[in-house]
Amino acid sequence: MKSDISQARLPAHVAVIMDGNGRWAKRRLMNRIKGHEKGSQTVRTIVSTCREIQIPFLTLYAFSTENWARPKSEVSALMHLLKKFLVSEQDEMMEKGICLKVLGQLERLPEDVRNQAEETMAATCHNHQMTLNLALSYGSRREITDAVQMVAKKIQAGELAVADISEQVVADHLYTAGMPDPDLVIRTSGEFRLSNFLLWQSAYAEIFVTHTLWPDFTKEEFIEILTNYQKRDRRFGKVECSMPSDGSPQ
Numbered sequence: 001m002k003s004d005i006s007q008a009r010l011p012a013h014v015a016v017i018m019d020g021n022g023r024w025a026k027r028r029l030m031n032r033i034k035g036h037e038k039g040s041q042t043v044r045t046i047v048s049t050c051r052e053i054q055i056p057f058l059t060l061y062a063f064s065t066e067n068w069a070r071p072k073s074e075v076s077a078l079m080h081l082l083k084k085f086l087v088s089e090q091d092e093m094m095e096k097g098i099c100l101k102v103l104g105q106l107e108r109l110p111e112d113v114r115n116q117a118e119e120t121m122a123a124t125c126h127n128h129q130m131t132l133n134l135a136l137s138y139g140s141r142r143e144i145t146d147a148v149q150m151v152a153k154k155i156q157a158g159e160l161a162v163a164d165i166s167e168q169v170v171a172d173h174l175y176t177a178g179m180p181d182p183d184l185v186i187r188t189s190g191e192f193r194l195s196n197f198l199l200w201q202s203a204y205a206e207i208f209v210t211h212t213l214w215p216d217f218t219k220e221e222f223i224e225i226l227t228n229y230q231k232r233d234r235r236f237g238k239v240e241c242s243m244p245s246d247g248s249p250q
């Protein structure tokens, strides 16, 4: 499998909207929570695959700012699963040199989950092989709004001039400061929407939607998507490289 992928055109950053856990459970007449449990196994598989093929940044959308509006029992089950994941995966992250970061409103998480997230982030912060971003209580609009507030405060304090607000300055105030933008955004479960995920950062990401529900998503399908990504022509608004610079057809 690994041999199908060209090491030369590997994405530096893959972001995944892990969707479809509830439908996976519903189809089996199970409680939605069972779908989340099964989905957390897929998380393990995809993290270790990324590490294996040396993708430096992986961002997983695990819980959105909008997901707080779900039934209390589902939210608390998800929080419990998150904590369990952080505890059970910490040794593996250390072994594999994975650094964990949480993108989102850490302060909104229940205290025990927040403490565990902080502990795992501190324990893994010197690992350099790969960064795993967990988007938790994450919302892109909130992230951008916070960045605007931070920049405004710097202007008010006289630390920054209005004319100095560049795209780079905005990017430097997002949760993803210092990281490359996602090259590839994958969404499982067949929905063609971004659901408030990395709106700024995904400006030029390649998007791939699969109908597979997240608990059924496999290493094989992930590799297939990466292979498809490598065949895409990323033009970034320009003309194809083979085209003469005056734009006339060859």
Ligand code: IPE
Residues within 6 Å of the ligand: 018, 019, 020, 021, 022, 023, 024, 062, 063, 064, 067, 078, 189
């Ligand atoms: C994704 O699965 C997990 C989270 C949003 C936390 P869903 O729970 O959204 O599953 P569906 O979309 O209802 O199938």
Ligand code: IPE
Residues within 6 Å of the ligand: 017, 018, 019, 020, 061, 062, 063, 064, 066, 067, 191, 193, 195
């Ligand atoms: C997006 O899935 C959020 C996560 C995967 C964490 P949702 O299921 O919450 O999104 P919508 O409601 O389909 O847009």
Ligand code: MG
Residues within 6 Å of the ligand: 019, 020, 021
């Ligand atoms: Mg969903």
